[in-house]
Amino acid sequence: MQQSAQTRPQHAVTHDAMQSFSNATDPRLAEVMGLLVKHLHAFVAESNLTKAEWLKGLEFLTEAAKITSDERNEFSLFSDIMGISSMVDVVSQPPGGTSSSVLGPFHNHDSHTQPNGCDLTQGQPGDRVWLHGRVLDIHQKPIPNAEIDFWQNADNGLYPAQDPAQDPQNLRCKISCDPNGSFSLLTIRPHPYTVPTDGPVGALLAHSNRSIWRPSHFHIIVSAPGYVGLVTELFPSGSDYIDNDTVFGVRPGLIVDIKPCHDEQVAQRYGLTTPVNEVNFDFCLVKKN
Ligand SMILES: [Fe+2]
Structure with missing residues (x-):
C-alpha cells in the first residue's frame, strides 16, 4: 500500500522534491534547485517550523511583492539584510x-x-x-x-x-x-x-x-x-x-x-x-x- 505524504519519512519527501528538478533542461538549474530544496527542507525540519510560522513567512513574501516596483525592490533588500x-x-x-x-x-x-x-x-x-x-x-x-x-x-x-x-x-x-x-x-x-x-x-x-x-x-x-x-x-x-x-x-x-x-x-x-x-x-x- 502506498504511504500518504503525511506518513512518509521526511527524507523521502526531500528526496522526491529534489528529484522533481532533475530533468531540467539546464543542468545548473537542476543542481541549484535541488540544493535549494535540500537546505530549505533541512531548515523546516531543524526549526520544527509550525504552520502558523510558515503562513507568516508567506505573508511576508506577499507584502514584499506588494511594495516592490521598478524603483523599489523589497526582495533585493531582504537578500541584503539576510547577508545573502x-x-x-x-x-x-x-x-x-x-x-x-x-x-x-x-x-x-x-x-x-x-x-x-x-x-x-x-x-x-x-x-x-x-x-x-x-x-x-x-x-x-x-x-x-x-x-x-x-x-x-x-x-x-x-x-x-x-x-x-x-x-x-x-x-x-x-x-x-x-x-x-x-x-x-x-x-x-x-x-x-x-x-x-x-x-x-x-x-x-x-x-x-x-x-x-x-x-x-x-x-x-x-x-x-x-x-x-x-x-x-x-x-x-x-x-x-x-x-x-x-x-x-x-x-x-x-x-x-x-x-x-x-x-x-x-x-x-x-x-x-x-x-x-x-x-x-x-x-x-x-x-x-
Ligand atoms: Fe549606498
Whole structure:
C-alpha cells in the first residue's frame, strides 16, 4: 500500500522534491534547485517550523511583492539584510583582486561620462574629498582605459532617487581612466543612511531589534575589457555603523582613510585651499579566464 505524504519519512519527501528538478533542461538549474530544496527542507525540519510560522513567512513574501516596483525592490533588500547578497559577492569573487561589495539599490546605468579629474560637487554642501587612484591587474600593472562608474549620497544622506530636489545625475558619473590606469574626481564626504523601513523588511528589522543603518560609503564599479568587472564600495574609516552595516557590505580591504593632501596644484584645480581631503585607492582587477 502506498504511504500518504503525511506518513512518509521526511527524507523521502526531500528526496522526491529534489528529484522533481532533475530533468531540467539546464543542468545548473537542476543542481541549484535541488540544493535549494535540500537546505530549505533541512531548515523546516531543524526549526520544527509550525504552520502558523510558515503562513507568516508567506505573508511576508506577499507584502514584499506588494511594495516592490521598478524603483523599489523589497526582495533585493531582504537578500541584503539576510547577508545573502554579501555571501554571493564573497563566493563569486575571483581570487587576487580588490574585494567586491554589494551593489545597493541606487545604481543608475545612465550616469553621464565626465572628464577624468571632474568636479562633481557643483556648489552643493558637504566636505570636499578628492578621490583618486589607479586600476591595476594582479601583477600591479596599470590597466589602460578602464572605466569607473561612481555614485554616492548627498550631504543630506539621500540619493537622487530619494530626493526630488537633486539633479538625477548628482554625485554620479562614469570616467575613463588614462593610459596609466589613473582616475580622479572631486566629490563630497558621503554619509551613513538607513535602508527603507516602510515595508515588511523594515518591520522584520524592528522586531529583531536590528540596526537599520549603513555606514558612509562611495559606490564604484570598475570595468575593463578582458577583466572580471568589480562592483564594490569604499568605506571612510571612523564612519558611524562601520562595525554594524545592516547589509554586511564592509570588508577590511575596503576601509579607506580620508587624509590631508598638501598639493597646491590639486587645491588650485578645484578652487580649494590646502589641505584637501584625499582618498587614494588602487583597484585591482582579475583577468577573465
Ligand atoms: Fe549606498
